[in-house]
Amino acid sequence: MIWEHRPGSIVMLTKLVEGGKRKCELYWPEKVGDTFKAGCGIHVQYKEVVPFADFEIKKFIVTNDQKPKVPALEVQHFQFLSWPDHGVPKFSTALISFIRRLRQYHNPQSAMLVHCSAGVGRTGAFILLDSMLEKIASESSVNVYECLTKMRQQRIHLVQTLVQYVFIHDALVELVTCGDTSVPAKALRGHIKKMVRNIPGGDVSGFTAQFRLLARVSRKPSDSDNSEGLAPHNKDKNRYPGRIPYNMNRVRLKPTGVSGAEYINASFLDGYKQKNAYMAAQAPVAATVNDFWRMVWEFKSRAVVMLCQLEENGQEMSHQYWPTQLKAKQLYGKNSVTLISEEHPFGAKEIVVRKFEITDEKNTAVFTVTQYHVLCWAEEGKMAAGLLLQMISDLNKLQRNTENKPITVVCNDGMGRTGAFICVHAMLDRVNSEHILDFFQFVKSSRINRPDIIREEVYIV
Structure with a gap:
């Protein structure tokens, strides 16, 4: 499937084993530098891995001995490691960061393959959230219900639980509230000059406004939490x-x-x-x-x-x-x-x-x-x-x-x-x-x- 449809990215939302149960078979070589024979003349070379706190980014090179004239396929593999089966991440911050990183690497001209264990719960939630983030960026509006309804016409049971459906809404609220706060390193000096000045129409600096926003959106502890x-x-x-x-x-x-x-x-x-x-x-x-x-x-x-x-x-x-x-x-x-x-x-x-x-x-x-x-x-x-x-x-x-x-x-x-x-x-x-x-x-x-x-x-x- 990967060789024939040539996706630029694979998004994996499960670990190989969760709760002592096998959720996915290892479909790439165990060690960086090794090559895996997948059958039908297809070889998968594990080029590199870059670990992050909540996910990993791997690079595979796929070739086919039976199709020597077809160029090798380079695939980026994004594995998110903090999403429990039938549940949701504790907080949406890490997942939104993962999606943004994915979009930096992914070639929009190529397909994206997304899977979890069954290919419906976490997979559906991810696709729905990613679609809504793209829609906010292009149109500044979303309709989660309408989008999911159309998705389920193409694959049943996408987004399995109410918890997952609510999580998507919470994640979108966080994104809209906080916006994109990343800053290119080369623009940092100018960013600081801007942030020390009062915000337009306000009497506080950009840093003060951002610090107050942090207080509003940060986790609030309760006695049971600690x-x-x-x-x-x-x-x-x-x-x-x-x-x-x-x-x-x-x-x-x-x-x-x-x-x-x-x-x-x-x-x-x-x-x-x-x-x-x-x-x-x-x-x-x-x-x-x-x-x-x-x-x-x-x-x-x-x-x-x-x-x-x-x-x-x-x-x-x-x-x-x-x-x-x-x-x-x-x-x-x-x-x-x-x-x-x-x-x-x-x-x-x-x-x-x-x-x-x-x-x-x-x-x-x-x-x-x-x-x-x-x-x-x-x-x-x-x-x-x-x-x-x-x-x-x-x-x-x-x-x-x-x-x-x-x-x-x-x-x-x-x-x-x-x-x-x-x-x-x-x-x-x-x-x-x-x-x-x-x-x-x-x-x-x-x-x-x-x-x-x-x-x-x-x-x-």
């Missing part, structure tokens, strides 16, 4: 009673048999390409110093970015959680930590880089943790851009040699400065790859996973 952090036995583990991680993707420590022992005020956040690229954490309080090192140990995090001082304006921002004497070993619960070096590598006293060795009580393994301690970033202020870029460059070199384990990023609440740093780090990654950035959508996506990411407008600016 009930574990609000439990009485975890009360002393939170610096601020109202800044609690969501249950669904908080960092869970290994249970020890003690009630609440698996809780720490930290959340996984996605990067530009990597799922769970960061652990956004509240800097330790007295009750969580041991838990902090247990988190670093269990998730093998090789880098800790600390964006606050121990004390600011007479208030504790972080408990002292590391040894201060060189070569001296200090025990934190079942982990021992040794400070092996401390320096100012960027020619400025505002950033201290410390290296620690961490092991467990049985000395089963040992690895080095690098801490980047930023001393020049006030809670509601900015950090010098040059220093920040130097530090990020050094951090990226470190990460390339550590199997890209999650980066631990902390400030007093794990939300304000932490969110700003993660946003800059991820957007630089995207700029280097695509020469485009979208702070608005990244912050919105991050707030799905941890409330109040970038709490102050000054961080946006």
